[in-house]
Amino acid sequence: xxxxxxxxxxxxLSIPLDAVTDxxxxxxVEAWDSLKHMELIATIEETLSIQxxxxxxxTMQDVAAIKKVLSTKGVEC
Amino acid sequence: MELQSKNVIVTGGARGIGRELVEKLLAKQAxxxxxxxxxxxxxxxxxxxxxxxxxxxxxxxxxxxEMCVSGATERIGAIHVLVxxxxxxxxxxxxxxxxxxxxxxxxxxxxxxxxxxxxxxxxMTSSVVERMIMTRxxxxxxxxxxxxxxxxxxxxxxxxxxxxxxALTAVWAKELGMMGVRVASVAPxxxxxxxxxxxxxxxxxxxxxxxxxxxxxxxxxxxxxxxxAVIENDFFNGKVFELDGGLVL
Numbered sequence: 001x002x003x004x005x006x007x008x009x010x011x012x013l014s015i016p017l018d019a020v021t022d023x024x025x026x027x028x029v030e031a032w033d034s035l036k037h038m039e040l041i042a043t044i045e046e047t048l049s050i051q052x053x054x055x056x057x058x059t060m061q062d063v064a065a066i067k068k069v070l071s072t073k074g075v076e077c
Numbered sequence: 078m079e080l081q082s083k084n085v086i087v088t089g090g091a092r093g094i095g096r097e098l099v100e101k102l103l104a105k106q107a108x109x110x111x112x113x114x115x116x117x118x119x120x121x122x123x124x125x126x127x128x129x130x131x132x133x134x135x136x137x138x139x140x141x142x143e144m145c146v147s148g149a150t151e152r153i154g155a156i157h158v159l160v161x162x163x164x165x166x167x168x169x170x171x172x173x174x175x176x177x178x179x180x181x182x183x184x185x186x187x188x189x190x191x192x193x194x195x196x197x198x199x200x201m202t203s204s205v206v207e208r209m210i211m212t213r214x215x216x217x218x219x220x221x222x223x224x225x226x227x228x229x230x231x232x233x234x235x236x237x238x239x240x241x242x243x244a245l246t247a248v249w250a251k252e253l254g255m256m257g258v259r260v261a262s263v264a265p266x267x268x269x270x271x272x273x274x275x276x277x278x279x280x281x282x283x284x285x286x287x288x289x290x291x292x293x294x295x296x297x298x299x300x301x302x303x304x305x306a307v308i309e310n311d312f313f314n315g316k317v318f319e320l321d322g323g324l325v326l
Binding site for chain 2 (some may be wrong): 035038039041042051052053054
């Protein structure tokens with residue numbers, strides 16, 4: 001599942017898969033703007049069949065935070 | 078979107094096409110909130126339909142819009158549909174000849190027309206969509222445009238405002254679709270409403286009718302049916318639904 005999240009991120013941000021580390025954050029990637037973030041959220045929700053709250057969405061500012069939120073939804077990260 | 082039990086805001090719903098739309102929405106068992114600047118119009122509407130949440134609001138004042146949308150959301154809950162119907166029809170050429178020389182388009186009327194027809198759509202939609210995103214509500218925004226958006230002689234400000242509305246429709250459809258919010262426009266042609274008859278003289282209307290293949294004005298009910306169709310069809314997005322009897326071809 002960890003790999004699945006990384007694959008989603010790499011695909012949406014158009015970056016190499018090995019560039020997706022837990023430390024990777026919105027502020028580090030020019031393409032990861034608020035519109036890309038919404039696309040990312042929509043893709044995660046659709047792929048994992050989950051619904052994220054607004055509060056969860058705004059905390060998902062880096063890969064580690066994304067995985068932390070998803071773990072609270074029962075997604076193995 | 079199925080309209081039953083959905084919360085719908087209609088701007089400019091106290092008269093004309095807006096009021097006909099409100100009546101149709103009530104018939105479909107939607108919960109309706111009307112934003113309008115006319116207090117007498119709202120009082121009449123409330124007398125006729127006490128179940129409607131009526132809000133007196135100047136849509137060109139973004140602070141007032143924010144306050145009114147906040148209040149409406151607290152009273153009726155999450156908004157599912159916004160119909161940006163309020164507008165102000167104004168006609169004046171860029172320049173006109175007079176005995177004293179050339180008169181230029183009144184800048185104050187330019188600004189008033191842009192504010193009423195374009196700024197209002199921006200203010201309302203940003204306030205409503207903010208709440209849709211925060212509550213993860215899937216919704217629909219319907220902007221009422223006009224055939225004038227393609228450029229109608231004698232209507233610099235109105236045409237520019239409606240072209241701007243069409244542009245916003247496309248931008249917002251691209252930005253918001255992935256969050257479950259659809260955005261579309263309905264562009265009526267010349268329609269038999271109070272405002273059309275107030276603004277246009279009979280001679281001008283007859284000239285326009287010669288350019289309409291169907292040789293008649295639209296009926297308000299036909300425009301309302303188009304708005305309802307756009308709300309209910311979940312695959313209609315980012316487009317302008319032109320209802321003009323074939324005037325623009």
